[in-house]
Amino acid sequence: MTDMDRDDLLSLYRQMLLIRRFEEKSAEMYALAKIAGFLHLYIGEEAIAVGAIAALRPDDYAISAYRDHGHCLARGSDPGKVMAELFGKATGLCQGKGGSMHLVDLAHRFMGGYAIVGGHIPLATGLAFATKYQKQDLVTVCFFGEGAVPSGQAHEAFNLAALWKLPVIFICENNRYGMGTPVHRAVALYENVAEAARSYGIMAERVDGMDVLAVRALMRTVVDQVRVGHGPFFIEAMTYRFMGHSMADPSHGHYRTKDEVEEHRKRDPLVLLRETILGKNLCGESDFKRVEQEVNDVVAAAVKFADQSPFPAPSALHRDVMVED
Amino acid sequence: MLLSYREALNQAMREEMRRDTRIFLIGEEVGYYQGAFKVSKGFVEEFGPQRVVDTPITEAGFTGLAIGAAMAGLQPIVELMTMNFGIVALDQIVNNAAKIRYMSGGQLSVPIVIRGPGSAAHQLGAQHSQSLEAWFCHVPGLKVVAPSTPRDAKGLLKSAIRDQNPVIFIEAQLLYGTKGEVAEGEYTIPLGQAEVKRAGADVTVVAYSKMLLVAMAAAEQLSRDGFDVEVIDPRTLKPLDLDTIVTSTKKTGRLVIVEEGWRFCGLGAQIADSIYTAAFDYLDGPIVRVTGEEVPMPYSRPLEDAAIPDVPRVVAAVKSVCGAV
Numbered sequence: 001m002t003d004m005d006r007d008d009l010l011s012l013y014r015q016m017l018l019i020r021r022f023e024e025k026s027a028e029m030y031a032l033a034k035i036a037g038f039l040h041l042y043i044g045e046e047a048i049a050v051g052a053i054a055a056l057r058p059d060d061y062a063i064s065a066y067r068d069h070g071h072c073l074a075r076g077s078d079p080g081k082v083m084a085e086l087f088g089k090a091t092g093l094c095q096g097k098g099g100s101m102h103l104v105d106l107a108h109r110f111m112g113g114y115a116i117v118g119g120h121i122p123l124a125t126g127l128a129f130a131t132k133y134q135k136q137d138l139v140t141v142c143f144f145g146e147g148a149v150p151s152g153q154a155h156e157a158f159n160l161a162a163l164w165k166l167p168v169i170f171i172c173e174n175n176r177y178g179m180g181t182p183v184h185r186a187v188a189l190y191e192n193v194a195e196a197a198r199s200y201g202i203m204a205e206r207v208d209g210m211d212v213l214a215v216r217a218l219m220r221t222v223v224d225q226v227r228v229g230h231g232p233f234f235i236e237a238m239t240y241r242f243m244g245h246s247m248a249d250p251s252h253g254h255y256r257t258k259d260e261v262e263e264h265r266k267r268d269p270l271v272l273l274r275e276t277i278l279g280k281n282l283c284g285e286s287d288f289k290r291v292e293q294e295v296n297d298v299v300a301a302a303v304k305f306a307d308q309s310p311f312p313a314p315s316a317l318h319r320d321v322m323v324e325d
Numbered sequence: 326m327l328l329s330y331r332e333a334l335n336q337a338m339r340e341e342m343r344r345d346t347r348i349f350l351i352g353e354e355v356g357y358y359q360g361a362f363k364v365s366k367g368f369v370e371e372f373g374p375q376r377v378v379d380t381p382i383t384e385a386g387f388t389g390l391a392i393g394a395a396m397a398g399l400q401p402i403v404e405l406m407t408m409n410f411g412i413v414a415l416d417q418i419v420n421n422a423a424k425i426r427y428m429s430g431g432q433l434s435v436p437i438v439i440r441g442p443g444s445a446a447h448q449l450g451a452q453h454s455q456s457l458e459a460w461f462c463h464v465p466g467l468k469v470v471a472p473s474t475p476r477d478a479k480g481l482l483k484s485a486i487r488d489q490n491p492v493i494f495i496e497a498q499l500l501y502g503t504k505g506e507v508a509e510g511e512y513t514i515p516l517g518q519a520e521v522k523r524a525g526a527d528v529t530v531v532a533y534s535k536m537l538l539v540a541m542a543a544a545e546q547l548s549r550d551g552f553d554v555e556v557i558d559p560r561t562l563k564p565l566d567l568d569t570i571v572t573s574t575k576k577t578g579r580l581v582i583v584e585e586g587w588r589f590c591g592l593g594a595q596i597a598d599s600i601y602t603a604a605f606d607y608l609d610g611p612i613v614r615v616t617g618e619e620v621p622m623p624y625s626r627p628l629e630d631a632a633i634p635d636v637p638r639v640v641a642a643v644k645s646v647c648g649a650v
Contacts, residue, residue: 061397094430104429111396112429116420122386123421126393133349133375133399153416156386163381320431321465323489 006282016046042070044242047269049074051215061140066101068113075108080305089309118151128168147178162200165231175241180255197234209237240264331501333475337482351378352404388414395437405441422491423466440494454622456586461493469562471495473537475505480514497535519566525555529573532583543639578609588616
């Protein structure tokens with residue numbers, strides 16, 4: 001083990017912690033009515049975004065559904081601009097037009113969060129189609145929940161991706177609930193949702209979505225294959241949503257028990273990585289404290305930036321409906 | 326040169342695809358079958374299957390794929406075998422193509438053309454005979470074009486392909502075989518410009534696509550009875566060239582609007598509203614609308630004929646607005 005290993009692992013930890021603290025703060029801001037509308041937290045699932053995106057090149061494409069803060073931040077977006085977008089401010093990533101569910105950061109090749117379940121999966125195949133058409137050696141990563149797997153648009157996209165060997169990696173974040181409906185009441189092959197992709201001839205593998213190193217290791221192998229033209233791949237990342245479906249939903253609600261949530265919290269991806277790092281004697285408590293402080297400072301600065309930013313001017317209302325506007 | 330509407334569309338796409346390799350054609354039977362209505366005849370031979378892409382019968386999937394490809398820098402032309410199948414792709418068209426630019430605060434754009442035949446042909450039944458232009462016109466973020474002549478079809482399709490917004494380009498099965506003069510060589514017709522197809526002083530008739538032909542025949546018949554009819558083809562339905570219609574209405578004081586689509590919330594209702602707002606004081610009487618009947622299209626020929634505006638109905642409408650009935 002070297003300094004490089006330590007820095008690498010601490011960097012993953014830092015990214016996951018940033019998403020965690022950013023979202024905890026955004027929940028606070030929601031309670032203060034600084035953020036409104038729908039706010040879907042990714043807390044508990046951070047290892048997937050961070051592990052998967054760590055295996056990408058900066059020019060690869062990523063696209064997500066409506067629970068998208070984690071993917072956007074992991075892609076490297078400025079937390080201040082993300083928070084400002086949640087606040088609906090003019091300085092937000094999308095100038096306040098998108099909101100929590102529709103973050104886009106073209107500069108970081110984050111092609112958006114989309115809020116019609118399954119509707120962005122064809123878009124991902126299109127991004128991959130375009131890179132292949134232009135003979136670019138890029139991959140596209142598409143994140144969605146297991147709730148999207150039975151949708152017709154997902155199946156149409158799987159078929160096209162397999163048919164045309166498109167360089168797209170489907171990452172199913174199986175957090176076991178589509179809103180309040182458990183996977184076994186929504187997906188016929190609920191014990192192995194990847195069968196949906198395999199049935200189209202797409203290679204698929206399951207990974208522990210709480211283990212950022214496992215996610216990254218699998219993704220590195222998969223990205224290498226997909227980049228050189230082996231066609232699409234489907235990853236089922238097993239995870240768990242620690243919070244409610246959205247801010248309107250308490251952390252466990254009627255559809256799951258508090259005990260169940262507590263049980264899954266024992267495998268908190270941040271705790272797991274921290275134990276790994278400590279187990280390797282790579283760094284001590286002071287390093288974690290330093291990271292925690294840095295992250296808290298970044299999040300505090302993001303909130304301050306968002307809060308102090310202006311709302312969009314009324315003149316922004318009609319801008320960007322059409323290209324000419 | 327005398328060309329059919331079909332040949333004019335073929336020329337437009339062929340010239341544009343020769344000019345810009347980012348343009349590709351995708352849809353059901355566009356390649357080796359030569360297009361369900363032979364609009365892409367010879368394309369796969371000239372441009373190859375990479376740019377003339379046959380798809381499975383999954384409109385949501387391949388329309389979504391094309392939108393994604395547009396987000397990554399390509400300029401797709403999607404052929405819907407008929408616009409009726411656009412309903413299957415409506416989530417992609419309305420929730421993605423139309424909104425992505427706005428939601429992203431102008432970071433992304435979707436330069437795509439979605440084209441195919443709308444309106445009734447002969448006895449195709451309720452699911453294949455619809456005029457859905459009002460649906461598309463209702464959605465901010467889309468342009469909608471519906472040419473009536475080979476000359477307009479070519480010039481407008483070239484402009485639609487070059488336009489960086491999503492454009493819904495509505496053809497008509499019964500127009501494909503119609504012939505008209507088309508200028509030799511390169512030309513475009515700007516989107517958003519109506520054309521006075523026949524000058525007259527007594528009454529203005531607005532009609533588009535297949536109904537333009539009905540309106541012209543009616544105007545010819547009416548001229549024999551001493552009515553001098555001005556016929557305007559908006560050509561682009563959105564953005565609508567209201568000025569041309571207003572100018573004409575101010576001149577004639579009478580307006581008849583002909584459309585094949587259903588009456589309730591039809592495009593004519595919007596045009597009438599706009600004219601009442603812009604030129605009420607110039608009207609000699611109420612605007613009269615000639616529309617399709619409010620029924621799913623029946624199969625039986627006499628019933629189908631009864632459901633679609635025809636020359637006698639337009640003639641009667643013009644006479645009524647002139648107080649001559």
